[in-house]
Amino acid sequence: MDMTEALLTKIKASMAHAMQGEFYRNHFRGIHPEAIQSREDFEKLPFTEKEDLREAYPLGLLAVQEEAIVRIHSSSGTTGTPVIIPYTQQDVDDWAVMFARCYETAGVTRQDRVHITPGYGLWTAGIGFQRGAELLGAMAIPLGPGNTDKQIKMMIDLQSTVLCATSSYALLLAEEIEKRGVREQIALRKSLIGSERWGEKMRSRIAAELGVELYDIYGLTEIYGPGIGISCKHACGMHLWTDYLYYEIIDPKTGEPRRNGEIGELVITTLRKEGAPLIRYRTHDLTRELSGDCPCGLDFPRIDTLIGRSDDMVKVKGTIIYPSRVDELLATIKDVSSEYQIIIDHLNGRDILNLLFETTLQDRAALKSLEKTVETAFKDRIGLTPHAKAVGMGELPRSEKKSTRIFDNRY
Numbered sequence: 001m002d003m004t005e006a007l008l009t010k011i012k013a014s015m016a017h018a019m020q021g022e023f024y025r026n027h028f029r030g031i032h033p034e035a036i037q038s039r040e041d042f043e044k045l046p047f048t049e050k051e052d053l054r055e056a057y058p059l060g061l062l063a064v065q066e067e068a069i070v071r072i073h074s075s076s077g078t079t080g081t082p083v084i085i086p087y088t089q090q091d092v093d094d095w096a097v098m099f100a101r102c103y104e105t106a107g108v109t110r111q112d113r114v115h116i117t118p119g120y121g122l123w124t125a126g127i128g129f130q131r132g133a134e135l136l137g138a139m140a141i142p143l144g145p146g147n148t149d150k151q152i153k154m155m156i157d158l159q160s161t162v163l164c165a166t167s168s169y170a171l172l173l174a175e176e177i178e179k180r181g182v183r184e185q186i187a188l189r190k191s192l193i194g195s196e197r198w199g200e201k202m203r204s205r206i207a208a209e210l211g212v213e214l215y216d217i218y219g220l221t222e223i224y225g226p227g228i229g230i231s232c233k234h235a236c237g238m239h240l241w242t243d244y245l246y247y248e249i250i251d252p253k254t255g256e257p258r259r260n261g262e263i264g265e266l267v268i269t270t271l272r273k274e275g276a277p278l279i280r281y282r283t284h285d286l287t288r289e290l291s292g293d294c295p296c297g298l299d300f301p302r303i304d305t306l307i308g309r310s311d312d313m314v315k316v317k318g319t320i321i322y323p324s325r326v327d328e329l330l331a332t333i334k335d336v337s338s339e340y341q342i343i344i345d346h347l348n349g350r351d352i353l354n355l356l357f358e359t360t361l362q363d364r365a366a367l368k369s370l371e372k373t374v375e376t377a378f379k380d381r382i383g384l385t386p387h388a389k390a391v392g393m394g395e396l397p398r399s400e401k402k403s404t405r406i407f408d409n410r411y
C-alpha cells in the first residue's frame with residue numbers, strides 16, 4: 001500500500017501513542033517516532049509477533065489508563081498462553097463502524113435478518129457480527145455456534161436471510177439442510193464467511209446447497225476482530241479499511257517488502273486503535289496486493305483471498321506445499337469432495353505424504369482408480385507423489401472453528 005505524507009503522519013501518531021504503553025516502550029526502545037521520515041525508515045522497524053503479545057499477558061499491551069478500557073477479548077489459548085486485547089469505547093465503536101461497512105459492501109440492508117453462528121465470549125467473532133448488524137439496523141439473530149437442530153429451526157422460523165459462519169460450519173449446515181430436505185423452507189440469500197483459506201470446491205458447494213452469494217470477511221482478534229475487510233459482489237479479493245489500518249506484504253522468510261502483487265505475508269499497523277495499538281503486526285496470512293480499481297467503485301485497496309498461512313506451508317522432499325494449491329488440485333478431479341487431510345510422517349529416514357480425501361464412490365475398483373488419479377495429478381501439479389486414500393463422505397472431521405488440513409508428524 002502506498003505511503004503518503006498524511007499516512008506517514010498518522011502512522012507516527014499511532015506509534016507515539018503505542019509507546020505510551022509499556023509494551024511498545026520496550027519493543028521500540030531507542031527509537032523515536034519522529035525519526036521515521038519515510039516508508040523505508042518505517043520498514044526498518046522490528047515486527048511485532050504473536051509470541052511477543054503472549055509475553056505481555058495478561059494486560060501488558062495496555063497503551064491507555066485502565067479506566068479507559070471497556071472490554072477485553074482474547075485470542076485462543078490452544079497453543080500456550082492466550083493474548084488479551086483491551087478495547088476502549090472508541091475501539092469497540094470503530095470496530096462496529098468497520099463491520100457495518102462490511103455488511104453494506106455485501107449488500108446487506110436494514111431489511112435483512114442476520115443469523116450469527118460464530119462464538120460469543122472472549123473470542124471476538126460473534127459480538128463483532130452482532131454490533132455491526134445492529135449499527136446497520138438489520139435484525140441480529142445471535143445464535144452462536146453448535147446445536148444444529150436449533151440453528152435450522154430458527155433459520156426456518158425466522159426466515160434468516162444472511163448467514164454468518166466459518167466455512168466449515170457453513171458447509172456442515174449446508175449438508176444438514178440438504179440431508180433434511182428443508183432447502184425450500186430457508187430464505188438465505190447471502191452468507192458472510194469468516195476468512196480462512198478455503199477452496200473453490202467448498203465455496204461452490206456452500207453457495208449451491210444454501211443458494212447464497214458468498215462474501216469473505218477478514219479480521220483477527222489482535223486487530224479488532226473480523227470486519228476489517230471484506231470481498232464485494234465482484235468477488236475479486238477483499239477490500240481493506242485503510243482509514244483504520246496500514247498494511248504491508250512481506251517475504252515471510254526474509255521480512256523484505258513484496259510489492260507488485262507478489263505473494264507474501266500480510267503485516268498490519270493500526271492507525272486509530274487506543275487500547276492495544278499494533279505496529280507492523282505479522283498476521284501470518286499469505287496473500288498478495290491486487291492492483292487496479294474494483295468495478296464496485298469502492299475506494300479501498302484490495303488484497304487477494306487468503307492463500308494460506310505462512311506457518312501452514314510445509315516442505316516435503318524439497319517441495320513447498322500450500323494448502324490452497326491442494327484445494328485447487330482436488331477441485332479439478334471428478335468425484336472428489338472439498339474435504340481432505342494431509343498427514344506427513346517420517347519413516348525409515350524418508351518423508352511420507354499421506355493424502356486422505358472424501359468421495360461418494362463406493363465400488364472398490366473405482367476407489368482404487370480414483371486414488372491413482374489423485375496421486376498422478378498431485379505428482380504432475382505439485383511435484384511429488386502422495387499415498388492417496390479415499391474415505392467416505394463425512395468421515396473427515398468438520399468443526400465450528402477453522403479446519404486444520406495439514407498434520408506434520410515429522411518433528
Ligand code: ZN
Pocket residue numbers: 231232233234239294295296297298
Ligand atoms: Zn469491490
